[in-house]
Amino acid sequence: MRQTMISGVGYHVPKRVVTNRELEQLMDTSDEWIVTRSGIRERHWVEEGEGTSDLGVAAAQKAMTMAGVKPEAIDLVVFATLTSDYFFPGSSAQVQEKLGLRNVGAFDIKAACSAFIYGLSIGDQFIKTGQAETVLVIGAEVQSTALNVSTSGRDMAVLFGDGAGAVILRPGDGRSAILSTHLHADGKHLKDLWCEVPASRFNPRVSHEMLNEGRQYPLMNGREVFRNAIVRFPEVINEALTTNGLTLDDIALIIPHQANLRISQAVAKRLGVGMDRVFSNIHKYGNTTAASIPIALSEAWEEGRFSRGDHIILAAFGAGFTWASAAIRW
Numbered sequence: 001m002r003q004t005m006i007s008g009v010g011y012h013v014p015k016r017v018v019t020n021r022e023l024e025q026l027m028d029t030s031d032e033w034i035v036t037r038s039g040i041r042e043r044h045w046v047e048e049g050e051g052t053s054d055l056g057v058a059a060a061q062k063a064m065t066m067a068g069v070k071p072e073a074i075d076l077v078v079f080a081t082l083t084s085d086y087f088f089p090g091s092s093a094q095v096q097e098k099l100g101l102r103n104v105g106a107f108d109i110k111a112a113c114s115a116f117i118y119g120l121s122i123g124d125q126f127i128k129t130g131q132a133e134t135v136l137v138i139g140a141e142v143q144s145t146a147l148n149v150s151t152s153g154r155d156m157a158v159l160f161g162d163g164a165g166a167v168i169l170r171p172g173d174g175r176s177a178i179l180s181t182h183l184h185a186d187g188k189h190l191k192d193l194w195c196e197v198p199a200s201r202f203n204p205r206v207s208h209e210m211l212n213e214g215r216q217y218p219l220m221n222g223r224e225v226f227r228n229a230i231v232r233f234p235e236v237i238n239e240a241l242t243t244n245g246l247t248l249d250d251i252a253l254i255i256p257h258q259a260n261l262r263i264s265q266a267v268a269k270r271l272g273v274g275m276d277r278v279f280s281n282i283h284k285y286g287n288t289t290a291a292s293i294p295i296a297l298s299e300a301w302e303e304g305r306f307s308r309g310d311h312i313i314l315a316a317f318g319a320g321f322t323w324a325s326a327a328i329r330w
């Protein structure tokens with residue numbers, strides 16, 4: 001069966017930078033608390049009128065330029081996000097229109113922080129089976145407009161940022177390939193990281209009473225997320241290694257979802273690798289959910305952290321819970 005390669009990658013973040021000092025003006029928090037607990041120094045938040053699809057389109061254009069792919073070549077759009085522009089439809093159809101693509105298939109997937117790897121896996125299957133020649137996979141997120149930026153929401157508000165990353169998938173060239181993807185979920189942790197409202201389980205889906213109670217804001221049991229993340233990350237990274245007969249010595253760089261610098265450090269320690277082989281850019285962007293891995297992949301490539309032919313591993317953990325990894329020969 002033919003293989004899939006990533007032939008282009010790109011990212012885009014909104015212009016507006018929000019520093020920890022700026023958050024100190026909005027809520028009872030401190031630069032010191034945020035940096036010590038998470039490693040985050042600043043994040044980018046959208047301005048009025050800027051939506052998830054806009055960020056995704058800008059990232060996609062960069063990935064298309066790197067791959068040398070024109071809009072008419074794209075056969076499928078997979079858009080990974082928790083935060084589509086509107087409640088429905090998904091943002092993927094807006095991407096089709098804004099990029100001037102043919103009337104190709106386009107859909108959103110909602111697998112939280114793991115969604116980009118889920119999307120990569122879907123795109124990989126389409127190419128391997130010959131259903132598509134060129135797939136655009138985007139991870140994009142606007143979290144800032146959902147946050148409670150007062151002291152009662154500070155545990156979440158300081159962590160999240162907005163942004164987008166994208167890749168172009170093409171049939172492999174005999175060297176570069178997505179070697180394997182591994183997807184997992186455990187729904188019993190639903191309420192450890194979730195946003196309840198608006199919800200189709202309720203009629204009406206959102207009411208003044210719900211808004212007054214603040215049920216439209218995301219909630220997280222941070223300690224439980226942390227505890228599970230530091231187990232699932234190494235587990236799913238090892239699964240990628242074992243499947244491909246690789247060891248950590250074969251891996252040029254691990255690119256984890258950017259949830260918290262302390263999570264990445266704990267994962268590196270459990271795996272027995274130095275932080276020089278675990279990519280981190282959380283200090284600049286915070287946690288951008290489905291966008292964090294393609295943004296990190298793009299920056300790491302630009303910074304020359306790995307070369308064509310090197311092995312890298314992508315790994316994610318997040319709401320659902322969901323977790324996933326991908327082994328790639330770049």
Ligand code: UT7
Nearest residue numbers: 028029030033037113154155158222223225226259260318
């Ligand atoms: O993509 C996956 C999504 N999320 C994650 O991966 C996050 C996983 N969890 C974490 O990263 C950490 O649990 C956090 C960074 C969220 C929190 O760190 P922690 O060391 O677990 O802190 P904590 O929640 O136990 O809170 C410690 C204290 C509390 O005060 P008291 O009860 O000890 O008086 C909080 O109220 O820190 C307080 N606190 C804050 N203080 C200043 C919580 N948020 C803030 C804040 N600024 N923003």
